[in-house]
Amino acid sequence: MKRLVLLYGIVSVLSLSAIPARAQWAVFDGANFGQNVLQAARALQQIDNQIASLANQAQMLVNQAKNLASLPLSTLSTLQSTISQTMALLTQAQNIAYSVHSVEQQYQQAYTSISSGMSDSALFSQAQTRWRNAVGGFEDALKTQAQVVGNIPSDSSAMTQLVSASQSSSGALQAAQAGNQFLALQSRQLSDVIAVLSANGRAADLQQAREAAAEAEGQAQYEHFAQHDAYVPGAVSVFNDGN
Structure with a gap:
C-alpha cells in the first residue's frame, strides 16, 4: 500500500510538471x-x-x-490382549463348555437320564459328575471375575492416555481416532460385563440343575428300596440248648 x-x-x-518542449531536445511525455x-x-x-x-x-x-495427521497413540493391542485373555478363560470352562452341542450332550447324560432302572453305582457316578460340574462352574466364574477386575488398572491407564491425546490433538483426524479408541475401550468393557454375567449365570444354572437332578435321584433310590421284599420276622435261636 x-x-x-x-x-x-x-x-x-x-x-503537473509536464511542459511541452519545442526545442530540438527530445520531448519527455509526462x-x-x-x-x-x-x-x-x-x-x-x-x-x-x-x-x-x-x-x-x-x-x-x-x-x-x-x-x-494420525494420532500418535494406539491402545488397540492392549484391548485385543485383554479380550484374548478373557476369551481364553471362557474357552477353558470345565466339564461343560460354552457350546450348544456340549450342553445338549452332557446335560442329557448327567441330568436328565436318571431312572429307577439304574444301579446304585451308576446313580452315584452321575451325582459325582454333577457335583464336579457345579464346583467347576463356580471356579470358572471366580476366575472370570478376577480377570475382569484385573483389567481395571490397564483400562484406567488407557483412558488417561486417550483423554490427554484427545485434548492435545492437532486436527480432526486425531480427535476422531481418539474417539474411536474410546468406543473400542467401552466395547471391551462391555464384553467383560457379558463374560462375568455369563460365567455367573452358568454357575447358578449348574447348581440349580444339580439340585433338580438330586430330587430325581432321590426318587429313583426310593423306588430301588421299595422294590425289595418286606421284612418277615422269624424265630431265631440264640442259645443252642442241644434240643
Whole structure:
C-alpha cells in the first residue's frame, strides 16, 4: 500500500510538471510516463494479491496436514490382549463348555437320564459328575471375575492416555481416532460385563440343575428300596440248648 501511494504521488508530480518542449531536445511525455507508472502500480498490486492468495493456500495446506495427521497413540493391542485373555478363560470352562452341542450332550447324560432302572453305582457316578460340574462352574466364574477386575488398572491407564491425546490433538483426524479408541475401550468393557454375567449365570444354572437332578435321584433310590421284599420276622435261636 505504501508503494502504491508513492507511485501515485510520482505520477501526480510528473503530470503537473509536464511542459511541452519545442526545442530540438527530445520531448519527455509526462502523461505517457504517468500511465506506465499506473500500469506498473496495478501490476504490483496484482502481485501482492497473488502473494496473499498463495500464503492463504499454504496455510490451508498446513491446516489440512494437521487434520490428516494420525494420532500418535494406539491402545488397540492392549484391548485385543485383554479380550484374548478373557476369551481364553471362557474357552477353558470345565466339564461343560460354552457350546450348544456340549450342553445338549452332557446335560442329557448327567441330568436328565436318571431312572429307577439304574444301579446304585451308576446313580452315584452321575451325582459325582454333577457335583464336579457345579464346583467347576463356580471356579470358572471366580476366575472370570478376577480377570475382569484385573483389567481395571490397564483400562484406567488407557483412558488417561486417550483423554490427554484427545485434548492435545492437532486436527480432526486425531480427535476422531481418539474417539474411536474410546468406543473400542467401552466395547471391551462391555464384553467383560457379558463374560462375568455369563460365567455367573452358568454357575447358578449348574447348581440349580444339580439340585433338580438330586430330587430325581432321590426318587429313583426310593423306588430301588421299595422294590425289595418286606421284612418277615422269624424265630431265631440264640442259645443252642442241644434240643
